[in-house]
Amino acid sequence: MIRLTKFGEKLCRESALYEMMDDLGAGSDAGHPRVAMMGGGNPAAIPGIEAVWRTRMQEIMNDGERFERMLGAYDSPQGNREFLEILADYFNRECGWNLTYRNIVITNGSQNAFFFLFNMLAGECPDGKKRRVLFPLCPEYIGYADQGLEPDLFTARLPLVRETGPHAFRYEPDFAGMNIGDDIGLVCLSRPTNPTGLVLSRAEVTRLDRMAAARGIPLLVDAAYGAPFPGIVFADGGIDWSENLILTWSLSKIGLPAVRTGIVVASEEMIHKLATVNAVISLATSGIGQTLVAPLFADGRITRMADETVRPFYRKKRDEFILELARAFGDAGVDWRLHECEGGFFVWLWFPGLREPATAVYRAAKARGVFVTAGEAFFTGPDQAELAGWPHHRQCLRLNYADTEGDIPRGLAILAEEIARRQG
Ligand SMILES: Cc1ncc(COP(=O)(O)O)c(C=O)c1O
Structure with missing residues (x-):
């Protein structure tokens, strides 16, 4: 026992x-x-898509140095510096942002990043207050549910239900009933939402971000299926950057779940904190996914x-x-x-x-x-x-x-x- x-x-x-x-x-x-x-x-x-991974792996094997470096070296806990620079350029080109490598950290899957963020930003705080993670529109991703180290870490708003056809409906955020108070440490949503397939509009995301920012609370938007990659999104998945946002992507849904690579974009201060946690929990992030995809981000092939x-x-x-x-x-x-x-x-x-x-x-x-x-x-x-x-x-x-x-x-x-x- x-x-x-x-x-x-x-x-x-x-x-x-x-x-x-x-x-x-x-x-x-x-x-x-x-x-x-x-x-x-x-x-x-x-x-x-599988053919691209195979070709990339062969290229790495044929490169006298890359293969050994991919397997034989710890990267910094923020991620591989070359890959971080490539990603910053990629997001700036694709989304019109103005990031540097200091705005990005790589984690062992985005699931890891949620665990860090939920427990960094919610729970018992030094001021004695207990803060929680707010899902502004529930149902939400099942993988968030058990990640809180403290009990009752999550709170959520139920949606408004609008019937849009004989067999069709959609959920809408209940902005009127949403109170982002001092008891909240993080607002979190997936976009597209797993399980519902909902894509909150740009304007709705910006509205939530402003509501959260007014209270000094970050908004986490999980884009595991989103734009510009893996692109499993049939509506406008774009987003307007703000320093209050924490955005996450993953290599999983484009076909690489086994390399466990998550990407977090946020303010420099938030990224530095995440890299510090990553060092404690994981020492470093696996370099395999980063090495595999780096050239695809560098020349924009990943978006194509x-x-x-x-x-x-x-x-x-x-x-x-x-x-x-x-x-x-x-x-x-x-x-x-x-x-x-x-x-x-x-x-x-x-x-x-x-x-x-x-x-x-x-x-x-x-x-x-x-x-x-x-x-x-x-x-x-x-x-x-x-x-x-x-x-x-x-x-x-x-x-x-x-x-x-x-x-x-x-x-x-x-x-x-x-x-x-x-x-x-
Ligand atoms: C909405 C959402 N976010 C994140 C993840 C986890 O992705 P990762 O493999 O990067 O941990 C999933 C996996 O199913 C997901 O559905």
């Missing part, structure tokens, strides 16, 4: 995130029935890959998936609504009148080899009484639309049966 601390207990508890990542493994386990994997978040294998290959690939997948989904739900008589999918590789579905929680649908579908993610897990932070009075949060599922292997029509037919059985 291992005796754990509170910290240990918190991190060792099997979370919804753990179950989702475990499903990813089970989905490919030979002993497990697998009809369709529409659960977790592996990026799709896109042949034109995003625009010409990655986005068209996902757009086509999304459109085909939605057609299949409408057919399967129509055949089974399911009452369904789709959140307008403006980015990311998930669709977010709402089933009004679902009598059992979405988790029951998830379990029943999983038993028949169909993997999806139940919506409840994405509601971290809202007031519990408010949430309990809003059945909507138990009536949603997130589906990965980009699986290239499973039998999607059959998977959706099975899912539709399980929903219809519990609806009406």
Whole structure:
């Protein structure tokens, strides 16, 4: 029996995130029935993109020095200086900003950066106050949920729901109900949002940033699927720079989740602090991803890959998936609504009148080899009484639309049966 601390207990508890990542493994386990994997978040294998990584790796192998340096040296905890300079130039060209290498830090995946930021900026402060991370529009990314070292680190606003068509809706931020007070240390959102596919407009982001800045609180915008790369965004994913912003990107969704490379852009002061934390937790960041992609950022090829290959690939997948989904739900008589999918590789579905929680649908579908993610897990932070009075949060599922292997029509037919059985 291992005796754990509170910290240990918190991190060792099997979370919804753990179950989702475990499903990813089970989905490919030979002993497990697998009809369709529409659960977790592996990026799709896109042949034109995989070929670029292969070529780059060969170039590195053929370069007498690079290969050895890539594997044999610790970089500074801020990241590789040459890569940081390349990135600053890249963002300045693509986004019209005015960054230097001092505005960027590389972490071992953006997930790591969130852990640093949440616990640096929220929790018990030296002035005795407890500050929290505010999700201004919940549901939000499941990977944030268990990252707080102190209990109750998160608070969130539920969205306004606007029905935009017979089977379509979208969430909107509840600006009127949003109070960014002294009890908040960081405001955080993903854009495109995982799970919903929402892309908050530039104006909405700027409005939130100004509201936060007025209280001296940074706004973190997680662009893991965003612009200018990996470019899995079907709306304007651009953003107007301000010193109050903390922006994160990742090499994962363009096809390199295994190199664990996250990119953070922020004020020089924030970057210096993050580099210091990175030294304590990781010593340095892996150089493999940085070495692999550096020339692609230097000549802008990464944006062309995003625009010409990655986005068209996902757009086509999304459109085909939605057609299949409408057919399967129509055949089974399911009452369904789709959140307008403006980015990311998930669709977010709402089933009004679902009598059992979405988790029951998830379990029943999983038993028949169909993997999806139940919506409840994405509601971290809202007031519990408010949430309990809003059945909507138990009536949603997130589906990965980009699986290239499973039998999607059959998977959706099975899912539709399980929903219809519990609806009406
Ligand atoms: C919204 C969002 N942000 C960040 C991440 C994590 O990315 P990384 O692999 O860089 O840790 C994910 C992964 O699914 C994500 O969906």
